[in-house]
Amino acid sequence: MAKSKNAQTSQAAAKRKLSEKQLHDMLYTMMLIRRFEEKALDLYSLGKVHGTMHLSIGQEATAVGASGALTQQDYLLNTHRGHGHCLAWGSQADLMMAEFMGKETGYCRGRGGSMHIANVDANNLGANGIVAGGLPISVGVGLSIRARNTEQVVMVVFGDGASNEGAFHESINMASIWNLPVIFLCENNQYAMSMPVEKSINIDRISDRAAAYGIEGVTVDGNDPEAVYAAVSSARQRAVAGKGPTLIECNTYRYMGHSKSDRQAYRTRDEVKAWMDKDPIERLVANLGMSKEDKDALFKKAEAEIAKAVEFAEASPEPDVADIMEGVYA
Numbered sequence: 001m002a003k004s005k006n007a008q009t010s011q012a013a014a015k016r017k018l019s020e021k022q023l024h025d026m027l028y029t030m031m032l033i034r035r036f037e038e039k040a041l042d043l044y045s046l047g048k049v050h051g052t053m054h055l056s057i058g059q060e061a062t063a064v065g066a067s068g069a070l071t072q073q074d075y076l077l078n079t080h081r082g083h084g085h086c087l088a089w090g091s092q093a094d095l096m097m098a099e100f101m102g103k104e105t106g107y108c109r110g111r112g113g114s115m116h117i118a119n120v121d122a123n124n125l126g127a128n129g130i131v132a133g134g135l136p137i138s139v140g141v142g143l144s145i146r147a148r149n150t151e152q153v154v155m156v157v158f159g160d161g162a163s164n165e166g167a168f169h170e171s172i173n174m175a176s177i178w179n180l181p182v183i184f185l186c187e188n189n190q191y192a193m194s195m196p197v198e199k200s201i202n203i204d205r206i207s208d209r210a211a212a213y214g215i216e217g218v219t220v221d222g223n224d225p226e227a228v229y230a231a232v233s234s235a236r237q238r239a240v241a242g243k244g245p246t247l248i249e250c251n252t253y254r255y256m257g258h259s260k261s262d263r264q265a266y267r268t269r270d271e272v273k274a275w276m277d278k279d280p281i282e283r284l285v286a287n288l289g290m291s292k293e294d295k296d297a298l299f300k301k302a303e304a305e306i307a308k309a310v311e312f313a314e315a316s317p318e319p320d321v322a323d324i325m326e327g328v329y330a
């Protein structure tokens with residue numbers, strides 16, 4: 001039994017494009033994202049996080065695979081379900097937690113909250129509560145990169161629902177005709193609120209829409225960080241070589257409801273379980289041939305980092321009402 005498991009593990013190792021160290025780092029970030037969101041949910045239930053919140057538990061592989069393929073000079077535009085992408089981009093858990101709790105020490109001085117985290121110093125240009133809102137912005141960023149003639153790219157993340165918005169089609173069309181270095185990353189988590197993707201889109205692959213705009217389109221397993229990494233790396237290479245934008249569809253699933261108020265009457269427990277059986281963290285643990293003890297120890301490390309983040313956020317000051325409008329843009 002053990003022998004055949006080892007044989008499988010070394011076969012998987014031979015096929016790997018990433019080093020063992022890169023995969024371990026990705027695994028840790030995925031665990032950090034999961035524990036961050038679980039803790040944020042607890043804090044929400046305790047009334048310490050305000051507004052609403054959209055969790056990406058189950059989608060962690062897309063975030064780490066995509067960010068892992070980009071450089072510190074590239075740009076990120078994010079969605080309302082963007083905590084994972086923020087952390088994978090290198091954002092600090094403590095400053096994010098402070099932002100969630102509306103504290104002055106947060107990335108946006110507590111004015112942004114869960115849905116609007118930006119860290120412009122790190123080229124994270126911000127999440128957006130408007131569905132498809134980041135897409136037209138990415139065209140502007142792409143145009144700026146072209147004008148400055150640098151080897152940067154911009155990645156814009158959006159959902160399957162956003163791909164039915166006019167802004168998606170207009171943005172891809174413009175990026176295509178101007179040959180801009182934009183990576184359009186569609187996170188297809190199978191639902192837009194309660195609307196299943198099969199009922200809102202009459203083709204099997206959202207990436208097939210790329211052909212209508214004369215750009216490359218590819219669909220990958222969004223629960224496999226290596227597959228996402230490979231697709232985003234190729235898209236980046238094409239973009240910096242002046243070959244224009246790419247549409248990448250990552251098939252994945254959210255385990256939690258759309259937001260806090262979702263009773264999830266539109267899906268069955270069996271369906272959720274079937275996706276949980278393809279859990280990205282468990283899959284990578286198995287792929288790395290990691291023992292249960294090592295997995296638990298890594299989760300514990302993530303939990304300790306999150307506990308420190310909460311401590312920092314709890315101890316941070318509230319914003320002063322006198323300057324509450326500072327740093328707010330509309």
Ligand SMILES: Cc1ncc(C[n+]2csc(CCOP(=O)(O)OP(=O)(O)O)c2C)c(N)n1
Pocket residue numbers: 080081129130131132158159160161162163189191192193258
């Ligand atoms: C322009 C606009 N229309 C509607 C909404 C309300 N809304 C918020 S999230 C959402 C669903 C988005 O689905 P999708 O793009 O698939 O992303 P997901 O939530 O699945 O990550 C909708 C309709 C909004 N915020 N903005």
